[in-house]
Amino acid sequence: MAATAPAQAERYELGQRLKSFEAEWAKQTDPAARKRALSVVAKASTQFLTFRLGEAARTLDEARFALRSADPPTDAERWVAALAAVPQRRLIDTSAGSVKVEVRQLYRTDGPAPKSATAVLGVPNFRPVSVSLDKLPAEVEVPLPSRSDGIDLRLTLEIKLDGRTAATRALTISVVRDLEDKVRRVKAVADDQEKHGAPRIETASLRDRHTLLVALADGEAMETDFPAAGLIAEAGEVSKTFALKEGYFNEQRPGRFWLSVPLEMGQTAPLRLFVPKGLDWKKPVPLVVALHGAGGSENLFFEGYGNGRAVEECEKRGWLLIAPRGGGVLGGTPPVAEIVAKLRDRYPIDPRRVFLIGHSLGAAQAVELAQQHPGTFAAIACLGGGGRVRKPGAFAGLPVFVGVGSSDFALRGAKGLHKSLTDAGAKRATFKEYPDLEHLMIVRDALPDVFVGFDEVVR
Secondary structure: OOOOOHHHHHHHHHHHHHHHHHHHHHHOOOHHHHHHHHHHHHHHHHHHHOOOHHHHHHHHHHHHHHHHOOOOOOHHHHHHHOEEEEEOOOEEEHHHOEEEEEEEEOOOOOOOOOOOEEEEEEOOOOOOEEEEOOOOOEEEEEEOOOOOOEEEEEEEEEEEEOOEEEEEEEEEEEEEOOHHHHHHHHHHHHHHHHHOOOOHHHHHHHHHHHHHHHHHHOOOOOOOOOOHHHHHHHHHHHHHHHOOOOOOOOOOOOEEEEEEEEOHHHOEEEEEEEEOOOOEOOEOEEEEEEEOOOOOOOOHHHHOHHHHHHHHHHHHHOOEEEEEOOEOOOOEOOOHHHHHHHHOOOOOEEEEEEEEEEEOHHHHHHHHHHHHOOOOOOEEEEEOOOOOOOOHHHHOOOOEEEEEEOOOOOHHHHHHHHHHHHHOOOOOEEEEEEOOOOOOOHHHHHHHHHHHHHHHHHO
16 A cells, blocks of 8 residues: 655645644734734745645745744744654554654755654554654654554644654544455445445445545545544444435434535535534525635535634524535536535425535636526625626626635636626625735635625525
8 A cells, every 4th residue: 555645745734734824813813913924825825726735835834923923933943833744544454553654844944953853643542652853754653553443543743842842733543443344345335235226325425435435545645634434434324224215314414424416427526514403394494505716625614714614604503514526626616506406305405595605716616606507596605706797697686795805816806706797787796805814714704794694695
């Protein structure tokens, strides 16, 4: 099995640094501090979109330092920030007993490495191990449990300078007994049950889950942490429902899920789903469809964009939320209408209250979907992006919220979209420019306004 490739590690670590920056942004209310950070972080979007992931990670770290203090960080602080723990694999058989972890710099820093730097790594209930960081990369074998049937663990990296903790980070490691057999069985059950007329959402979900599990076991690093042991266990629960000829994914099972909706020609639409508690078929609820930006995935609205702020807003209201994956590097428009139609068989979705949120490229997709399916959506929100108005009639009475930061590179496109809408006779198009915000932060800060607008439509 292959070890984690550097580019894959960069993608994962970039996501972690964005989360850290957003957490620091939420704590920092000083306008001067935010302005300092804004002057730095604006570069990260361009770096990401041009695949300079290491540079984007450096920019986010520098922006986080700027939020904390007007004084520049020391060489040692920059050196520590650049470090990452990269496990050889994130899904491991219990028979392995340990996992090889490499501590390396995600990007190069100026100045010499601090003296007496060490890394301490470990998982809960096991003695941690230390490794000197005098030479990078540094490798260490981290002990893992060998008696658990399946468990998702947080592997912690503690970086020490002169014996004092300088930084602490964590990532998910999954340990499963008889891993190869269990992963193979996920697909075998799906293939077998599809022949016997099992619910297609479940079989499609298991096949895509098998692909994910194989990748994790083979050392690939995804853009976020996956609870692989939990996903394998859930696959077993899904298979139990096949005998009952019923679907596992339904309104009686609240929570957050990874699933796939089957499409034509054997294709599937992977997505993240949030199901609130207490759904009742007699009381249909709104559904929010969230479209991520270019280079992102279905996990962004659940793990990023304000640490899953869209999920929180839906949970407060008892609404359903889905975030489908866009296709390809540039994120082809997901078949939202087909996805929603199939999910209506499982969940009490109010067809009159289906809302769209799109960020960046997702904003343009939201505009396009509103024109492809006029009358389908109750309102749309376009954040940090533009779009082409081809069918003015689709927007005549449709509430459209366009939100963009004053320092967003998409500012011109967002203004152009709003002008096109008003010129086309859209009576309910609104525009809001957020001061001192750029492309990465617009979703987090604009979502409360977006949901207030959705609330008005519901009322």
